[in-house]
Amino acid sequence: MIADQGLAAATAIALTFMLAGFVKGIVGMGLPTVAMSLLAVFFPPAQAAAILVIPSLVTNVWQLLAGPQFITVAKRFGTMMAAVVVGTFFGIGIITGDSVAATNAVLGAVLAIYGLMGLFTVRLNVLPGWEPWLSPIVGLMTGVLSGATGVFAVPAVLYFSALKLERDDLIQTLGLSFTVSTIALGAALGARGVFRMDVALASLLALIPTVIGMAAGQWLRQQLQPEVFRRWFLASLVALGIYMLVRAAF
Numbered sequence: 001m002i003a004d005q006g007l008a009a010a011t012a013i014a015l016t017f018m019l020a021g022f023v024k025g026i027v028g029m030g031l032p033t034v035a036m037s038l039l040a041v042f043f044p045p046a047q048a049a050a051i052l053v054i055p056s057l058v059t060n061v062w063q064l065l066a067g068p069q070f071i072t073v074a075k076r077f078g079t080m081m082a083a084v085v086v087g088t089f090f091g092i093g094i095i096t097g098d099s100v101a102a103t104n105a106v107l108g109a110v111l112a113i114y115g116l117m118g119l120f121t122v123r124l125n126v127l128p129g130w131e132p133w134l135s136p137i138v139g140l141m142t143g144v145l146s147g148a149t150g151v152f153a154v155p156a157v158l159y160f161s162a163l164k165l166e167r168d169d170l171i172q173t174l175g176l177s178f179t180v181s182t183i184a185l186g187a188a189l190g191a192r193g194v195f196r197m198d199v200a201l202a203s204l205l206a207l208i209p210t211v212i213g214m215a216a217g218q219w220l221r222q223q224l225q226p227e228v229f230r231r232w233f234l235a236s237l238v239a240l241g242i243y244m245l246v247r248a249a250f
Contacts, residue, residue, distance in 0.1 A: 021210035025217020036150040045103040049150030053186040054203035055210040064175030080139035087143020088184035094148035107149040108244030115237035124162035152181040
């Protein structure tokens with residue numbers, strides 16, 4: 001129980017979500033990635049994912065509704081979002097299983113791969129005729145990894161980038177994908193009995209440092225080059241992912 005862990009747990013949660021919100025405020029994404037990578041150091045991965053649910057949901061709904069093309073985006077990626085939900089329920093057995101080391105290894109690998117692909121600016125291209133059948137496949141893969149690790153970015157972000165979406169459409173599409181992923185993750189964790197009342201309360205309270213961090217990040221975004229911060233952020237993910245892999249192995 002989180003309540004039994006006292007001040008140390010509350011401090012870890014507050015600092016984690018302030019940093020995660022700060023990153024999202026600067027680069028427009030990364031809240032689940034930062035939150036899961038740090039919370040998994042202090043809490044079992046399933047509990048960490050459950051704490052993530054409410055801050056992630058609120059910030060992503062905000063991002064989703066901010067754009068003008070919600071209906072268009074929802075229709076275009078409807079089959080992908082349905083596949084995300086199915087995949088999440090398939091993958092949830094990993095994060096809620098008995099092997100914390102295996103879960104941390106999967107999460108570490110996802111973080112390291114995501115960071116490396118971002119650092120080396122891997123560019124993919126999807127031909128227009130591929131989208132109808134490729135979207136559900138990418139959605140299923142994203143859902144499985146989301147259920148297994150609590151991180152929603154891989155491979156969805158790479159896929160959306162490969163579609164060459166306009167900036168506003170990309171932001172709103174990411175908001176849709178992350179919102180659906182968060183709801184599916186919360187439902188799957190609830191079905192497994194992980195999203196209990198004390199965890200839900202901790203998740204709700206985590207909104208406060210998240211909003212503070214986002215506000216600070218949005219302010220700082222006006223003061224520095226976001227690309228510089230993005231590269232430091234991705235390099236940190238690679239280092240943390242490798243650390244989690246090594247820790248899981250030994």
